[in-house]
Amino acid sequence: MEKKSRRSFMKTLGVSIGAAGVVGGSSILNSCTQVESTSGDTITLLTSSGELVKVEKSQLKPADIPSLSENQKRGREGLPGKKFVMVIDLSKCRNARQCMKACQNHHQLRPEQHHINVLEMQDAENTAPYYMPKPCQHCDNPPCTKVCPVNATFKREDGIVLIDNERCIGCRFCIAACPYSARVFNWFEPRDADKYKGVTYNIEANVPQKKGTISKCLFSADRLRDGKLPSCVSACPNGVYWFGDQNEDAVTNGTTHETTSFSELIKTNAGYTLMPDLGTKPRVYYLPPKDRAFPFQGEIEQHHS
Amino acid sequence: MEKEKSPEESRKLLDKITFDLTRSIVKRDELTNFWYFILIMFALVGLWGWGIQVRDGLGVTGMRDYVSWGMYIANFVFFVAVSLIGFLISSALHLLKIKWSKVISRVAEQVAIAGVALAGIIIVMDMGRPDRFLNVFLHGRFASPIIWDVTVVTTYLTISVLLFYLPLLPDLALLRDKGSDDIPQWKRNVYRILALGWKGNAEQYKLMAHAMRILMILIVPVGLSIHTVTSWLFAATLRSGWDTTIFGPYFVAGAFVAGVAAVIIVMYMYRVRYGLKDYFEDYHFNMMGKLFVLVCLVYLYFNINEFFVPGYKMKTAESIHLSNLFTGKFSTMFWATQLFGLFLPITLMVNKFFRKPLPITIISVFVLIASWFKRYIIVIPTLEHPFLPVQNVPENYQHYAPTSIETMITVFSFMAAILIITILAKMFPVIAIWEYAEEKGISREIISEPKN
Numbered sequence: 001m002e003k004k005s006r007r008s009f010m011k012t013l014g015v016s017i018g019a020a021g022v023v024g025g026s027s028i029l030n031s032c033t034q035v036e037s038t039s040g041d042t043i044t045l046l047t048s049s050g051e052l053v054k055v056e057k058s059q060l061k062p063a064d065i066p067s068l069s070e071n072q073k074r075g076r077e078g079l080p081g082k083k084f085v086m087v088i089d090l091s092k093c094r095n096a097r098q099c100m101k102a103c104q105n106h107h108q109l110r111p112e113q114h115h116i117n118v119l120e121m122q123d124a125e126n127t128a129p130y131y132m133p134k135p136c137q138h139c140d141n142p143p144c145t146k147v148c149p150v151n152a153t154f155k156r157e158d159g160i161v162l163i164d165n166e167r168c169i170g171c172r173f174c175i176a177a178c179p180y181s182a183r184v185f186n187w188f189e190p191r192d193a194d195k196y197k198g199v200t201y202n203i204e205a206n207v208p209q210k211k212g213t214i215s216k217c218l219f220s221a222d223r224l225r226d227g228k229l230p231s232c233v234s235a236c237p238n239g240v241y242w243f244g245d246q247n248e249d250a251v252t253n254g255t256t257h258e259t260t261s262f263s264e265l266i267k268t269n270a271g272y273t274l275m276p277d278l279g280t281k282p283r284v285y286y287l288p289p290k291d292r293a294f295p296f297q298g299e300i301e302q303h304h305s
Numbered sequence: 306m307e308k309e310k311s312p313e314e315s316r317k318l319l320d321k322i323t324f325d326l327t328r329s330i331v332k333r334d335e336l337t338n339f340w341y342f343i344l345i346m347f348a349l350v351g352l353w354g355w356g357i358q359v360r361d362g363l364g365v366t367g368m369r370d371y372v373s374w375g376m377y378i379a380n381f382v383f384f385v386a387v388s389l390i391g392f393l394i395s396s397a398l399h400l401l402k403i404k405w406s407k408v409i410s411r412v413a414e415q416v417a418i419a420g421v422a423l424a425g426i427i428i429v430m431d432m433g434r435p436d437r438f439l440n441v442f443l444h445g446r447f448a449s450p451i452i453w454d455v456t457v458v459t460t461y462l463t464i465s466v467l468l469f470y471l472p473l474l475p476d477l478a479l480l481r482d483k484g485s486d487d488i489p490q491w492k493r494n495v496y497r498i499l500a501l502g503w504k505g506n507a508e509q510y511k512l513m514a515h516a517m518r519i520l521m522i523l524i525v526p527v528g529l530s531i532h533t534v535t536s537w538l539f540a541a542t543l544r545s546g547w548d549t550t551i552f553g554p555y556f557v558a559g560a561f562v563a564g565v566a567a568v569i570i571v572m573y574m575y576r577v578r579y580g581l582k583d584y585f586e587d588y589h590f591n592m593m594g595k596l597f598v599l600v601c602l603v604y605l606y607f608n609i610n611e612f613f614v615p616g617y618k619m620k621t622a623e624s625i626h627l628s629n630l631f632t633g634k635f636s637t638m639f640w641a642t643q644l645f646g647l648f649l650p651i652t653l654m655v656n657k658f659f660r661k662p663l664p665i666t667i668i669s670v671f672v673l674i675a676s677w678f679k680r681y682i683i684v685i686p687t688l689e690h691p692f693l694p695v696q697n698v699p700e701n702y703q704h705y706a707p708t709s710i711e712t713m714i715t716v717f718s719f720m721a722a723i724l725i726i727t728i729l730a731k732m733f734p735v736i737a738i739w740e741y742a743e744e745k746g747i748s749r750e751i752i753s754e755p756k757n
Contacts, residue, residue: 100697112697112698112699112702113370114697114698117696117697118697119693119694119696119697120694120696121694134693143542143543146448146449146541147449147450147451147541147542148446148449149441149445149446149449149451149452149455150437150440150441150443150444150445150446150449151444151446152440152444167437167440167444168433168434168437169432169433169434169437169438169440169441170363170432170433170434170437171431171432171433171451172373172374172433173449173450173451173538175370175373176373176374176538176539176542176544176688177541177542177543179542179543179544179691179692180692180693181370181371181691181692181693181695183370184370185363185369185370185373185433186362186433187362187363187364187368187369188361188362188364189362211362211433212362212363212432212433212434213433213434275692278543280543
């Protein structure tokens, strides 16, 4: 299982990323550390996923940070041959909120901005309350991209709904159109606006955020390109998230790194999607909050329908 | 049309008509200056507010991630609604060969131009990135209702301006040739240029009539479109309260109510301020009152459909929305708009007394205010209640309240709209002189003959 997970998601060993640390480094890449360098032909590097690898020195080359237009172009196309899918196991969620924290760090969000929001839910008066992490549902029939007047938000080949905040005009029609309240707006200057001034925009992480434009969950498309799991999935301590490729029919748990069959997982656990009657066809599946590992401790608010 | 008069009588009558109808152009006193001062001052304060908003971000408004459309959008819908009256009075009624509305045409077009122009400006002011406005044309996606709206609003503005301008040509020529010396010289220079060398011969009149007819027919689908498409900005979403199939006609019917009210108010202002008692007669107010009752009844019918049918079923999400309107937070506003915007005008104006100029104007003021609030409760309550719970956000994300900057910018839009109407009234006769003269039996030869 472990091996399969590596094959699926660790294809890129972060060679080029590690190398950038050697060559010059940049603020984005400073998490990569050079551990030891030998005078011979190979060099040992620590990849950003925490593994030590030996690489031939001759293979080292500086990481290319694509230009804005190149980034926008490949960001619109997506990863060929993939169909990303997420499964959220509600029986495991204990409201640790590590997903929210990791997400806000990754996407440079203010504390009140949530790409993923852990909601306290109760479906009917007498049913048991539960916690429900809610990212963008990456619908296959997205109501948000339909209404965008300038094609600033769009659906990619690999199933991800992305935003180009270099093009967004800030009309907020997509917020009105989204039934899942998945979208946030930069009402003010974004967090750390000064710090990231002049940094080239990365469409696949939607950073740096821009005042007057939209943001939302992107399944950490930049990390997927590097063969890594989305930030929230990796950060979860409780094994709530499964993430993978529907074409391969394989999903990997972000906590246990166990890989299993996607169709099997949702079949045996009675997986479902949110508000299927709206016809949005989400790519995020939920497993019911049955046999919960943790008791519900929150107070249910009265704002939901 | 009255019987042909003798040339002498005709000339005398034409002079009187011209004198009366150019009073607005000539008149410039303390009150005029004060009026301009108030309008421009408040408009400038609003523009300053917009400057702050551009600098600091849309966060200076009360809008947040859940209620992400607020007073600006409600105000936008209001202005589009008001502007629709141009289509009803100067096109639909004309095509139906209804005579009494002719003198009101120009007032209706003034209101239409001001309304639709401001609607366009408000939308830009609501944008998070107004500096990227051109993206709408560079990257426009025709599947988005916003692109349809931009298309029809600009088309409607163009046709409305033409519908205002074309029948103005004989008047401009008349003022160029026979305008009194009291009219400032610069205005007469403007008339000379804008008259485009109008001579008033039969061929020109024929061309104008032809062009007008084409425009009047063209504006029917365009006029219906502007408000239908505006309603689709809401109806194209999945949200309860907006997700309804009757939004198009419901908005159009409501637009006529707001527009008739606006036109009656402007008519009354002109009648009193420019001494036009013999032009905007009691008869015209009476007829407008009847039209008012008619459009209110149509709107009432759509309101019943819009609220009774979902109210009968009370589906989960709909019931939260409707309880909020009927008995909840927005109930005062909701029932007040129904009472002052529909119920009272209908019950009062079926009586002849309330169709007299002053009573009907007072009713119109109430109706116009109610129509503005009606748009407010169409936009905001729906957004306050999304399908999923609103959690883990600050208190001000849960409820919407407009801020002072938002109010300033909204006041700007009113002042700018009134300013446009005022300038049009101060620049050009508020009733078509030539048309009115013709109605009184004055021949075209006399209208277009040079000053003796």
